[in-house]
Amino acid sequence: MKKFDCFITLVGLVLGLSFTSCDTFISTSISDDEALDGPIATLSGAETGRHIIGDEEFSKVYSISDGLGPIFNAASCEACHIADGRGHAFTTFTRFGRVENGVFDALQDFGGPQLQDKSLPGFSAEFLPALANVHSGFMAPAVTGLGYVEALDDSTLMRLADPEDANKDGISGRLNYVIPPEFFKPGSKHVPVNGKYIARFGRKAMAIDLVHQSVNAFFNDMGISSEYHPQDIRNVQSSDVTDNANDPEISAKVVEDVAFYLRTLKVPPRRNSNDADVIEGEKAFLQVGCGNCHVQTLKTGMSAIGSLHKVEFHPYSDFLLHDMGSELNDGYTEGDALSSEWRTTPLWGIGLAHVSNGGAIAFLHDGRAKTIRQAIDYHGGEAADSRSKFKALNAILQDKILKFLQSL
Amino acid sequence: MFFYRNYMRYIYLLALLAVMLFSVNLFANTDSLQNIRTTQDAVYRRPFIGNLGNSTSIGGYAEANTNYFSQSGVSEGFSMEMRRFNLFVYSSISSRIKLLAELEFEHGTEEIALETAMLDFEIDPALVFRGGIILAPIGGFNQKHDSPLYEFIDRPMVSTQIIPATLSEMGFGVNGKLFFGESFIATYDAYLVNGLRDGIILNSDGRTLLRRGRVMEMFEESHNGVPSVTGKIALRHRQYGEIGISAYRGIYNSFRKEGIDVDERRAVLITALDYSLAISSITIQGEVAMNTIDVPANLKEINGSKQLGFYTDVIFPVTTFTMLDYANTVLNLNARIDYIDYNIGTFAATGGNIGDEVTALSFGVSLRPTTTSVFRVNYRNSNIVDIVGNSVVNKGIQFGFATYF
Known part of the structure; x- marks a missing residue:
């Protein structure tokens, strides 16, 4: 009987651990602000x-x-x-x-x-x-x-x-x-x-x-x-x-x-948006003129989907074609766009780029930039002036801009 | 292609080998080894086959379990499933001819398949001719896959994802058993089978997957007219266990239509090592398998051309005791490690590792009131890495039973 008691105790222990401590034994969810995917929360x-x-x-x-x-x-x-x-x-x-x-x-x-x-x-x-x-x-x-x-x-x-x-x-x-x-x-x-x-x-x-x-x-x-x-x-x-x-x-x-x-995919979530450096970084981002193309806030028009109907959102893009200079001119083009022209890429989600491709970060249309700083370096043409102003900033302010971008 | 243009040479070699092995057998002391079970014996060492006289027996096994898993915190909830209900038919037609068939109902009636239907004609234990729907002798699990034999509910990943168990195919060949001294038994198997098919690549799983190339309609003829070759050699020690090496090679693609070649011949090769060792009261069993697949050049990277996997189970019987009417109830503590890599290689564009790997650790308790029935509780923690290296964790608990009948 002793062995049987031992067995019952052991099984009880295992079952108890299995079912009463599920939080420990099951996987935990990724926090919402670290996940790119997912539907708009207010969908019906x-x-x-x-x-x-x-x-x-x-x-x-x-x-x-x-x-x-x-x-x-x-x-x-x-x-x-x-x-x-x-x-x-x-x-x-x-x-x-x-x-x-x-x-x-x-x-x-x-x-x-x-x-x-x-x-x-x-x-x-x-x-x-x-x-x-x-x-x-x-x-x-x-x-x-x-x-x-x-x-x-x-x-x-x-x-x-x-x-x-x-x-x-x-x-x-x-x-x-x-x-x-x-x-x-x-x-x-x-x-x-x-x-x-x-x-x-x-x-x-x-x-x-x-x-x-x-x-x-x-x-x-x-x-x-x-x-x-x-x-x-x-x-x-x-x-x-x-x-x-x-x-x-x-x-x-x-x-x-x-x-x-x-x-109906949600917008990429912000992180650390109340961080003082992030707030200062965004100000500097706007001051050097990045926000002229990477427009912070837009408002939707009418939509059959209630969550998309006349709401403000923050894509950091104007969705227009801009001349990016010889730095991004591959000679190839489509439609009426010039070969040096690219549509402004929305910056939302740039800070979560690592979560979708195994940490192998790559920016710009062909992934030629491996860091945000490199991506900025490739901004010529209409963006050349902003790039120069960014480079003229001291290292601390540059880092704050990068920190702001990482928060998007 | 070398294989397929030299059939006769291989058949002569096989016959010579059989005669040699048969001769070795004559000089061995086989009496004391007759009752030692080898992996090769697994198909006939099922409990429903009690009478080996001229008779037909019906038996089978059933398994059911519960699941509660979550991946990255998202769970489909708690569910129960009847995984398999398999029926065996065995007939000892005459002293040297026997037939065994297995009809599998998997996940209810979702998958119904005649998994085995083979006829054996025994010249001698060293030389048995086998034909029909046979279990390919690749790895150990494929030949010995009945759920009541295992302490874990889920099958080893290497055995289902790298080796496409249960791999049964229409084929013919020979097998045999040879006895060496009083401690060793060697077994061999060699068959020609119809072979795996095109679904290995560009399937709905989005990766190279041999089980997608399995033939679900067993009565069909070969799709390309080129049989595959599979064989195994294993050595069993009376006390310490068994080790086997095996291979399977064939052309998987439909390279010819209406007699005209429409593609290159593309080969698939599976090589495997399986083992089952008894150290004191602890059993350690597992297998390692590697696949080499000839993938069209422009599909490499999205379809892996090399795959690898292994698993090892460690089974520790904690105690034997009397429970209700069962005088020899055994309680085991078990652990398993699983690893599979669907796509070995590096990306040409980045030089980085191609992911598509799964590593899993499982722990469990199993209770065996009899050797033919088992109740199991398992906990599994898997790390799943996608092709570009994003990883997610999947954890969960299962409870289930499996029994022969």
């Missing part, structure tokens, strides 16, 4: 439900039978936008073209502009054609807070634009107008000009809204045709045909669900 139950459906689609890994490829860059949205954050160097893809006599040609007959360097077995992947004399790397941006950006009225962006630098501050942000795809549904916030609409998503501001961006990403990045873009991708550099999956490979609903997911 139905909105949260659809967000989760979109999340599943965003995470879904497409296989051969799902219609992946035949040429592609990644097999899922999340493969590049890991944890909704910035991409990693290994998923950075290349876009290319040819510049001749100052005219840019996207070399569409030679597989341009995007190099799909992966392929299904039996199919050829694309290679950089000999004709291409310019190319640029594109690292996936973070996707948090995009719903707020989409909910901006065109009129807000038009007010921020100053293409002729009328106010003589040296900053001449301009809008990129693009011809909308057939599936685009204009809303009351859109202001067309000669049949073109303001694009606000993408490094060169080429997508008008999140559906437009998602359709392009499914097609170009994953080789997935959709009801919105029913024709599948193929490698025009070879005699390969398209894959064997029936087109369209995904429905309009899947695209809409992914767009809804992106639309």
